[in-house]
Amino acid sequence: MENTTILSLRGITKYYPGVVALNDVSLEFRRGEVHALIGENGAGKSTLIKIISGAIKPDKGLLEINGKQYNSFDPFHAKQNGIEAVYQEFNLVDSLSVAENICFGENNGFLVDFKKMYEKARKIFEEMQVDIDVKAKVRDLSTAQQQLVEIAKSISRNAKILIMDEPSAPLSVSEVRKMFEIVRNLKKNGVTIIYISHRLDELFEISDRVSVLRDGQYIKTLETSRTNPKELISLMVGRELTESFPQKRGTIGATALELKNVCGNGLKDISFTLRKGEILGIAGLVGAGRTELARLIFGADKLISGSVLINGKPVRIHLPVDAINLGIGLIPEDRKRQGCFLEKDVSWNISISNLRSLLKWKTVVDKNKEKSLAEDFYDRLNIKTPTLMQKVKNLSGGNQQKVVLAKTLATNSDIIIFDEPTRGIDVGSKQEIYHLIRDLADQGKAILMISSEMAELIGLSDRILVMYSGRITGEITKEEFSQDRILELASGLN
Amino acid sequence: MKNGLIKTVINKYAIIFVLFGLVLLFSLLSPYFFTLQNLTNVFVQQSYVIIATIGLSFVMISGGMDLSIGYQMSLVGVVTAILMKNIGLPVPLSILLGLLLGVALGLTNGLAAITLKVHPLIVTLGTMTVYQGISYIASNQSVILNLPPSYKAIGQGYIGGIIPISVILMIIVSIVASFILSKTSFGRYVYALGSNEEAAHLGGINVNKIKLIIFAINGLFAAIASMILFARTGSAASSTGPGTEFSAMTSAVLGGISFKGGEGKVWGIIVGVLILGVLGNGMQLVGLNTYAQFIVKGLVLLAAVGFDTYQKASAQKASIKESTN
Ligand SMILES: Nc1ncnc2c1ncn2[C@@H]1O[C@H](COP(=O)(O)OP(=O)(O)OP(=O)(O)O)[C@@H](O)[C@H]1O
Ligand SMILES: [Mg+2]
Numbered sequence: 001m002e003n004t005t006i007l008s009l010r011g012i013t014k015y016y017p018g019v020v021a022l023n024d025v026s027l028e029f030r031r032g033e034v035h036a037l038i039g040e041n042g043a044g045k046s047t048l049i050k051i052i053s054g055a056i057k058p059d060k061g062l063l064e065i066n067g068k069q070y071n072s073f074d075p076f077h078a079k080q081n082g083i084e085a086v087y088q089e090f091n092l093v094d095s096l097s098v099a100e101n102i103c104f105g106e107n108n109g110f111l112v113d114f115k116k117m118y119e120k121a122r123k124i125f126e127e128m129q130v131d132i133d134v135k136a137k138v139r140d141l142s143t144a145q146q147q148l149v150e151i152a153k154s155i156s157r158n159a160k161i162l163i164m165d166e167p168s169a170p171l172s173v174s175e176v177r178k179m180f181e182i183v184r185n186l187k188k189n190g191v192t193i194i195y196i197s198h199r200l201d202e203l204f205e206i207s208d209r210v211s212v213l214r215d216g217q218y219i220k221t222l223e224t225s226r227t228n229p230k231e232l233i234s235l236m237v238g239r240e241l242t243e244s245f246p247q248k249r250g251t252i253g254a255t256a257l258e259l260k261n262v263c264g265n266g267l268k269d270i271s272f273t274l275r276k277g278e279i280l281g282i283a284g285l286v287g288a289g290r291t292e293l294a295r296l297i298f299g300a301d302k303l304i305s306g307s308v309l310i311n312g313k314p315v316r317i318h319l320p321v322d323a324i325n326l327g328i329g330l331i332p333e334d335r336k337r338q339g340c341f342l343e344k345d346v347s348w349n350i351s352i353s354n355l356r357s358l359l360k361w362k363t364v365v366d367k368n369k370e371k372s373l374a375e376d377f378y379d380r381l382n383i384k385t386p387t388l389m390q391k392v393k394n395l396s397g398g399n400q401q402k403v404v405l406a407k408t409l410a411t412n413s414d415i416i417i418f419d420e421p422t423r424g425i426d427v428g429s430k431q432e433i434y435h436l437i438r439d440l441a442d443q444g445k446a447i448l449m450i451s452s453e454m455a456e457l458i459g460l461s462d463r464i465l466v467m468y469s470g471r472i473t474g475e476i477t478k479e480e481f482s483q484d485r486i487l488e489l490a491s492g493l494n
Numbered sequence: 495m496k497n498g499l500i501k502t503v504i505n506k507y508a509i510i511f512v513l514f515g516l517v518l519l520f521s522l523l524s525p526y527f528f529t530l531q532n533l534t535n536v537f538v539q540q541s542y543v544i545i546a547t548i549g550l551s552f553v554m555i556s557g558g559m560d561l562s563i564g565y566q567m568s569l570v571g572v573v574t575a576i577l578m579k580n581i582g583l584p585v586p587l588s589i590l591l592g593l594l595l596g597v598a599l600g601l602t603n604g605l606a607a608i609t610l611k612v613h614p615l616i617v618t619l620g621t622m623t624v625y626q627g628i629s630y631i632a633s634n635q636s637v638i639l640n641l642p643p644s645y646k647a648i649g650q651g652y653i654g655g656i657i658p659i660s661v662i663l664m665i666i667v668s669i670v671a672s673f674i675l676s677k678t679s680f681g682r683y684v685y686a687l688g689s690n691e692e693a694a695h696l697g698g699i700n701v702n703k704i705k706l707i708i709f710a711i712n713g714l715f716a717a718i719a720s721m722i723l724f725a726r727t728g729s730a731a732s733s734t735g736p737g738t739e740f741s742a743m744t745s746a747v748l749g750g751i752s753f754k755g756g757e758g759k760v761w762g763i764i765v766g767v768l769i770l771g772v773l774g775n776g777m778q779l780v781g782l783n784t785y786a787q788f789i790v791k792g793l794v795l796l797a798a799v800g801f802d803t804y805q806k807a808s809a810q811k812a813s814i815k816e817s818t819n
Binding site for chain 1 (some may be wrong): 686
């Protein structure tokens with residue numbers, strides 16, 4: 001029972017214009033195992049699972065499930081075989097309720113039985129131990145809550161193989177724990193879980209085996225208990241890479257941003273200062289108000305009372321454009337909705353917030369300047385794309401995130417707010433981004449960094465503020481940094 | 495590889511081939527069709543539609559819609575005629591005031607859409623009816639005859655005896671609009687709004703301001719279209735203009751402006767209008783009656799939209815095959 005193969009892939013190959021997304025990949029998945037899939041951004045992980053779930057068809061290769069062979073799956077077929085997927089990009093209908101989304105597409109009758117639907121959704125949430133209003137519209141939920149709904153949706157279908165593509169990316173520590181609880185339960189019931197994540201600590205906690213992809217090639221499958229992060233990283237990247245955080249070289253200067261008793265958007269009485277050359281981390285659970293704080297400073301939501309000072313001068317920020325003019329930049333948390341223009345190409349995306357500096361005769365966009373700006377960031381962030389004219393929707397998730405980073409960094413702001421800057425970004429690129437953020441600080445920029453990743457917060461911040469339920473519950477200085485201290489403050493325990 | 499390239503060219507410029515195909519077809523069916531006289535006619539007839547459609551495209555590319563352009567044209571035309579004939583203002587001044595009125599009507603639409611926070615489709619459904627009412631009250635439901643010759647020249651005159659003034663206006667408007675949309679930062683913002691309004695807002699684009707300017711441009715272009723149409727008719731009635739919104743919408747969709755926004759080019763719009771224009775003119779010459787023409791035009795639209803969807807779905811497959819070879 002333990003070692004029976006439930007699904008195997010043989011020689012799967014998939015081409016896109018200018019890229020070989022998967023090259024002759026063969027893999028086996030066993031019943032009741034948690035099988036992690038890792039690799040750098042653009043390695044082909046999402047492509048592989050889309051082939052398994054029938055969303056796309058391979059150009060070559062075979063899929064074998066329950067002893068039968070197929071050239072490809074279609075979504076209906078995959079579902080029939082008990083394959084369910086939580087994709088990297090959400091597949092929820094914004095305007096429908098949570099319960100409707102969970103039960104989407106499974107109405108057997110002519111009329112919708114709302115009572116039954118709500119009941120079902122509530123029961124699943126109960127099992128998952130999460131607290132979400134089943135009648136709420138999906139568009140009113142936070143990114144993390146939407147992710148939990150996605151997971152609930154897949155569980156409700158009694159999957160035999162559950163694919164999860166970076167499910168933890170929008171979640172914070174405590175929700176990740178809940179999710180692991182769910183995964184372990186499913187595993188006990190014999191469900192196979194294919195788990196994609198860039199967070200190595202997670203896969204050591206949850207997975208039985210791990211397979212590595214690099215540049216569309218299958219590299220190796222290992223027993224998780226017999227390997228270590230260092231080995232995995234070198235398999236993924238193809239060279240040695242030590243995980244480390246850059247040292248601070250600059251000095252901390254005058255106050256760049258100050259908030260005094262700020263209220264609004266669910267925030268209560270927020271006061272803090274951020275100084276030039278400093279990286280100020282913001283910790284907290286989902287719903288603590290971290291993103292709300294970022295949006296409020298940036299003028300995307302309304303400030304009700306209190307004041308904001310930049311370089312000691314009170315300012316009024318009504319719109320994001322005011323914030324940008326005052327030298328504030330924001331990298332938003334949801335790249336697909338708030339960050340990028342999926343239908344436009346890479347260089348268009350990088351330049352859109354920065355057109356004013358790319359103009360000739362004050363009106364016309366200078367194509368040469370635009371190109372050199374885009375090329376600059378393409379090199380600096382190591383964006384993987386065949387050309388800069390590629391539509392952003394054709395990039396892998398992590399590379400889309402890099403485009404969003406580039407777009408904001410191009411505005412050359414003095415105060416930069418990062419809301420989950422490395423969401424979906426691979427280990428190697430993470431290091432590059434940490435260095436980039438540290439370099440910005442060393443150049444005298446003031447950095448506010450919201451993150452749900454403990455290691456990142458502790459490793460990169462000079463100081464950490466912890467939020468809980470719309471308030472700042474504590475400030476921790478570098479000497480006192482510890483995961484326990486942060487979690488204690490984040491759960492509002494004192 | 496080469497095969498694939500030819501395929502993408504055909505896909506991208508499909509509507510141009512459709513236009514050439516129609517021209518060829520009607521040239522075979524009617525000896526009069528492919529004459530300088532008739533082709534000039536088509537351009538003169540369609541010049542105002544092209545201008546109105548380009549204005550509407552600004553709105554559509556930004557993700558909006560304007561149903562009211564027909565009645566904007568009606569109201570602008572009637573008011574301009576009143577200023578010239580009943581009040582006796584000089585023609586250039588009347589035209590200037592008429593154009594300003596167009597801008598004002600466009601701004602009204604924009605303001606309403608922004609403050610009511612409703613989709614412009616609904617907003618302009620409302621303003622359309624308002625503009626209609628005002629136009630009929632202003633004209634007192636009667637026709638203002640014998641507009642001044644210097645005004646009529648806009649729609650009927652020729653420069654150097656061969657090139658129609660209306661066509662020249664159309665060319666100027668097309669070049670200016672194409673320049674704005676494809677070269678300027680403002681143009682980028684128009685596409686940005688239609689692609690992802692939330693990202694545009696957070697990316698530091700003053701969304702409301704851009705929307706207002708877009709509606710103002712649309713109003714101005716509708717007013718220019720109105721001048722040409724009324725000048726060609728030679729008289730002013732409130733019933734002139736309405737209906738243009740549907741020709742414009744149809745042509746825009748034919749020309750590759752998607753209802754979702756974020757996409758479209760000026761050359762596509764011109765080809766879109768000309769396809770409908772050539773169809774209308776050709777069918778007239780062949781002797782099909784007006785109602786049969788409606789049916790054909792409707793079917794052409796459906797075919798175009800269907801082809802577009804099909805092509806987008808198969809584009810991916812095509813390019814995969816291409817890289818396998
Ligand atoms: N629809 C598409 N059109 C063109 N290229 C594509 C398309 N989808 C994926 N690709 C390319 O295929 C490669 C693999 O992408 P994939 O999304 O599988 O990467 P990934 O391993 O999931 O990366 P990430 O960790 O960033 O999510 C990338 O180079 C990507 O640009
Ligand atoms: Mg991916």
